[in-house]
Amino acid sequence: MTIGIKTIYKFIVTLILCYPMILIAATPAWSLEQLMQSLSAIPSRHAYFTEEKTLAMLKKKLIIKGFLHYEAPDYMKREIISPQHEIYEIRSDELLINRGERRLALSDYPVFKAFVDSFRATLAGDLPKLRQHYRIWLKGKKSDWVLSLYPSNQKLARYVKIIKMSGSFNRIVKIETLESDGDHTLMILTPYLSP
C-alpha cells in the first residue's frame, strides 16, 4: 500500500507540475495573430480611464482622469477632465492639442510617433507596424491576456522600457508604462457607451 500511496503521491506531483501544460493543451490556441484580428474587428472604441503616474520629480502620485476615443484606422482622442481639462487628438500624422492650440506633425517627432503607434497599431491590429518598433510578447489566455511591448527602436528605448497591455478578449483593461528613468504609469480603462 505504501508503494501505492507513493505512486499516487508521485502522480499527483507530476500532475501538479504538468498542470499548466495540460491547461494550455486543453484551451484552444491563442496566438498574437488572433488577438490582433479580434482587436481590429472593432472599428470604434470609447473608454473612461484613470491614470496613476509615479514620477521622480514629484513628491506625490499624479492622478489623471478622462476619456479615450479610438476610430479606425488612425484617429485617437484623449480628453482629460481632471486635474485640468485638456484634449489631445491624433489624426493620421497630425497631433492637435486643445483643438488646435498647439499643432504638431508626428513625423517631426519619430520617437513620439513610435510611442503613439504602440496604442494605435494595437487597436488597429496592425502587427507589422507594431513590429517596426517593438519586440512583442503575448501571455495568458483569450479571456485574460497580457501583451508586452519592448521598444526595439534605440531612440524610443532611451525613454520607454516597456509597455504592457492587459485585456480580456477584444477589450483592453489596463495599460502600464515603465519609463527608462524609472517613472511609471498605470492606466485602468472602463468601457462606456458613447453618448
Place this chain on the structure above:
Amino acid sequence: MSINNPKIKKQTLAAIFIWLLCLLTSIWLVIKTPINNDLISFLPQTDAPSKSLLINQLQEGMATRLLLIALEGQSTTAIKASLSKRFAQELRNQGLRVFNGERVDNHQNLFAYRYLLSHQISAERFSAESLSRILQQRLYELSSPISVFEKHLLPSDPTGEFLAILQAWQGMSQNQPEKRYGVWFSSDGKRALLLVDTIAPAFELDAQESAIKLINNTFMRVNTDDDADLLLSGPGVFAVASRETIRSETQMLSIAASVIVALIILLTYRSLRLLLLSALPLLTGILVAVATVSLLFGQIYGITLAFGITLLGIAIDYPIHVFSHFQSQARIWATLGLSVITTAMGYIAMISTDFSGLMQLGVFAIAGLLSAAAFTRWVLPNFLPQTWYLPDTKWLTALLFPPRALVVLFSALGFIALIALFTITPVSWENDLAALTPIPAPERALDKTLRAELGAPEISQLVVITAPDAETALQRSELMQEEFKVLINKGFLKAYDMAAHYLPSIQTQQLRQAALPERAQLVTALNQALQTLPFKLGLFEPFLQAVEKARTMPPLHPDDLKGTDLGLRVSSLLFQTGNSWVAIVPLMGITADVSGWFEEHNYNNIYYLNLKTETNRLMVDFREEALERVAWGVLLIILVLWFGLKSLRRVVIVLLPVALSIIVDVVILSSLGTQITLFHLISLLLVLGIGIDYSLFFNRPDREIAMRQRTLHALLVCAISTIVVFGLLALSEIPVLKAIGETVGIGVFVSFLMAWALAQ
C-alpha cells in the same frame, strides 16, 4: 588698280600692314577682355545709385543660391520619402546644404543661450507669482503623454524658454510645405520636395554648373531602382540653362546662316576667293569693336557684345557692294562712305550718355562700322582677283524701274502704316525684364509651381536696413518691429522675416541679462512658488545654475552661428556688402501698396524696395534714354546726309523710304501682338542703318544702265542674305534672338522694297 605701280604697291602694303597690326592688337585685347554678364549693371543707375547697387547685391544674395528639387514618379509616397532622405543625406555628405523637411536638431548648442534669445525674458518673469503660475502649467503638462519625451528639460528650463524660441522660429517659416513620412511633399503627395543651397550665387555660372552636375550624378547613384524622376529648377539652373541654350542655339543658327549666306555668295559670284573675302570686313569690325570697348572701358558687357554684333550685321553688305560693282569700284566709294558715316553718326549720340551700357554700345558700333568699312575700302580690293567678271546682270533690267502702280502702292502702304501707328495698333512696350528670359514657358511654369509648393516665393518686396555694422543693423531691425506690427494690424501685410527674429542684437541680449535675478533672489522666489506645488526639493538646481551663468555669459554674436542652419538663415537676411551691413526684411502676403507708408515715414537708413518695379523701372529708363539718343542720332544723320548730298530735297528722298519702312516694321510687329522690347529697339537701329544704305545706293546719281544693274544686283544679294540670316534668328525659341530676327528680317525686306520702289 594696277599692282605694277610701285607707289600704289607701297600704299597697298602699308594698308595690309596696318590692318594686320590692328587685327593682332585687337585679338590680343579681345583675349584679355573680361565679359560682364550682369544685366542690371548694364542698365542705367539713375536717381539713387546706392539703390540700384542694392538691388544688384540682393540679386546676388541668398535667394539666387537656392535650387528647387522635386522627385516625381509612379512609386509610392513612402518610397519617394525614403529616396528623399537618402538623396539629402548623400548631398549633405558632399558639402551641400539640403533642406527636405527632416527635422535637424542642431540647435542644442543654443540651449545655453536660452535666457538671452527668448523674447519672454523680463525681470517680472522670475517673480514668485510668475514662477508659481508657470510651474503650475508645467505640472499640468506632466499629465500629457508627450511629457515622457519633454520632461527631461524641466529641471534646467522650467520656464520653457527653449521651447518658446524653437516655436517662434517655426512660426517664422509657416509657409513650409506639407510633410509625409517626415519629409516635404507637394500637397497632392506626388512630389517629394527639397531645397539645396549651392553656396554660390546664381551668376557664378561655373559653380552653379558643377553643383547641378553633382546633384544629377548623386541622384543617379541614389535612384538605383528608378523610383522617381528628378526635377530641378531655380535661378542657377536657369542661368546655366540659358547659357547652354543661347550657346547651342546661336551656334546652330550661326552655322546655318553662314552656310546659307556662303551658298548665296558662292552661287552669285561663283568664286571661292570672294566667298572667303566676304566674311573679313565683319570679322575685322567685331574684333576691332571689342578691342576698342575693352581699351576704353576695361571690360565689355555681355549685352553690349550681343547687341553690338547685331548692329554690325550691316557689315556683311560692304563687301557685297564691292563685288557687285567689281568693274566700277571707284564709283561707289563716295556712296558707301556716306552710308557708313551716316550710320556711324547715328550712334554718336549714344556715347554722350551717362549709361555705361549705352556708351559701350555706341563705341562698339562706331568702331566696328568704321573698321569694317576701312577694311572694305583699303584692304579688301588688294585681295580681289585680277581677272574676274561679275556674272551677267542683264536679267535685272526689267526690275530696274518699278512700275508706277507699285510706287503708289508702297507709298500708300507706308502712310497707312503711319496712320495705323497712331490709331489702330498702339505700340505696347514690354517693361518686364523677366519676359526676355530665354527659358521656355513650361520650365518657368515648373519653377513657379515648385516655388509655390515649397513656400519659397521669390523675394519681390522687401525692406532694406543699412548700417555700419551688424549690431547696428540688428538694433535698427528691432526698432522696426513695432512699425511692422502696425502694418500687420492695418492688414497691409501678413508677415515679415528678419535676422533679429533669430538673433537679437547684443544690446537686447544685454538688456535681458540685466533682467535676470541674482541667485539668492531667484531661490527665494522659487521656494515661495513651490510652496503649494508637489515638485521635489532641489529639482530645479540646474535652472538656478543656468540663470546664474546666463547673467554673465558673453552674448551670442552672428559669427557664433557660422556653419549652423540658423547661421544660414541669419546670413541670408543679414550680410556685409563693402563697408556696410545690410539687413533685409522680406515682406509676405502684401495686400496694399506700402511704398507710400515708407515714403511718408521716411525712416533713416531704411528703404522699401519692390524689386520687380525697380528693375522694370531701370529698363524703362534705359529705353527712354536710348530713344532720346536715337532721336539725336537721327538729327545728326540728317545733318550728315545734307552735308553729303548737298540738297535737302535729296535728303528727304533718301530718308522717306527709310522712315516709312521703320514705321511699317513697327506696325507689322505690333499687329503680330509683339510687345516691343529693348531688343526690338536696337534691331530697329540696324534696320535704320541698312535702310539708309539701300536708299543711298538706289538713289545714286549714276544714270548708266550697267551701273544701275550692278547696284540692284548688290542690293538684292545684300537684302537676301540679311533676310536669310535674321529670318533664321526669328525661328529661334530664345525671345531675344527671335525679337532681333523678326524686327530685322521684316524691316530689311520692307526697306528693300521701299527703297527700290521710291528711288528717284
